[in-house]
Amino acid sequence: MRWPFPIRHPRIKQLLQRSRQELLWLSYQLLPPHCPLCSKPLQAKPDGSIATLCNTCKAQCQSHAPSRCPRCDEPYQAASIAAHQCSQCLKTPPPFEWIKTAGIYTEVMAQAMNQFKYHGHPTLAKPLAQCILDQLSSDITAYQPDLIIPVPLHRNRLRERGYNQSLLLARLVGKALDIDVLAQAMIRTRPTSPQSLLNASKRHKNLHGAFKINHTLPPQRVILVDDIVTTTSTARVCSELLSHHGHTVAVIALGRASLK
Numbered sequence: 623m624r625w626p627f628p629i630r631h632p633r634i635k636q637l638l639q640r641s642r643q644e645l646l647w648l649s650y651q652l653l654p655p656h657c658p659l660c661s662k663p664l665q666a667k668p669d670g671s672i673a674t675l676c677n678t679c680k681a682q683c684q685s686h687a688p689s690r691c692p693r694c695d696e697p698y699q700a701a702s703i704a705a706h707q708c709s710q711c712l713k714t715p716p717p718f719e720w721i722k723t724a725g726i727y728t729e730v731m732a733q734a735m736n737q738f739k740y741h742g743h744p745t746l747a748k749p750l751a752q753c754i755l756d757q758l759s760s761d762i763t764a765y766q767p768d769l770i771i772p773v774p775l776h777r778n779r780l781r782e783r784g785y786n787q788s789l790l791l792a793r794l795v796g797k798a799l800d801i802d803v804l805a806q807a808m809i810r811t812r813p814t815s816p817q818s819l820l821n822a823s824k825r826h827k828n829l830h831g832a833f834k835i836n837h838t839l840p841p842q843r844v845i846l847v848d849d850i851v852t853t854t855s856t857a858r859v860c861s862e863l864l865s866h867h868g869h870t871v872a873v874i875a876l877g878r879a880s881l882k
């Protein structure tokens with residue numbers, strides 16, 4: 623909680639801090655917070671803040687395969703001793719620097735995304751963005767981005783859903799790491815079929831020419847935010863467009879699925 627005015631007097635500061643802790647304690651007694659994914663009660667941390675997910679759900683949203691492609695985060699079945707790029711990245715080098723995700727697309731993450739995207743639960747953005755931040759803050763900071771851009775929705779889908787889930791995640795990540803977010807940097811020029819309904823070969827075709835740059839900017843180091851990465855088609859199409867406009871792109875997402 624931030625006070626709406628600067629407080630400099632140490633005694634007043636201490637009193638307000640104590641009242642805040644007492645208020646939080648009282649609110650936990652009256653309305654105990656619950657995990658938004660499984661409804662288990664959430665524990666207060668020693669500093670008075672509460673976890674956004676229970677430990678079980680958090681672990682499910684932040685687990686990774688034993689090894690993965692350093693370029694596109696493709697999960698490998700077996701642990702590999704030396705880091706090596708996947709066959710797709712070697713065959714067709716991607717137009718992005720890297721993709722990093724909070725974790726593999728588990729059952730819990732699938733349920734969370736279902737609620738977040740299709741059942742009108744935008745409040746799930748906060749715990750899901752926290753999973754991204756827990757796992758990727760240092761990678762994002764090390765990349766030294768100028769700007770965060772979300773994968774856009776077509777206006778019809780936006781009207782239907784009421785929000786762009788990638789923009790909600792982008793805003794929370796941008797706020798936490800103090801990076802500007804440009805919501806309308808790109809637009810989706812035509813409605814496209816949901817990628818999840820298509821096989822790998824149709825996914826790239828489905829998105830061909832579906833995006834347009836909406837803001838001409840000098841070359842930037844961009845973080846593109848997507849929700850789930852599966853074949854990397856969306857990341858590739860958007861990154862290609864951004865890189866044609868002089869930008870360097872890295873991609874972050876909540877989950878990494880695989881068709882294999």
Ligand SMILES: [Zn+2]
Nearest residue numbers: 657660676679
């Ligand atoms: Zn839970």
Ligand SMILES: [Zn+2]
Nearest residue numbers: 691694708711
């Ligand atoms: Zn790869």
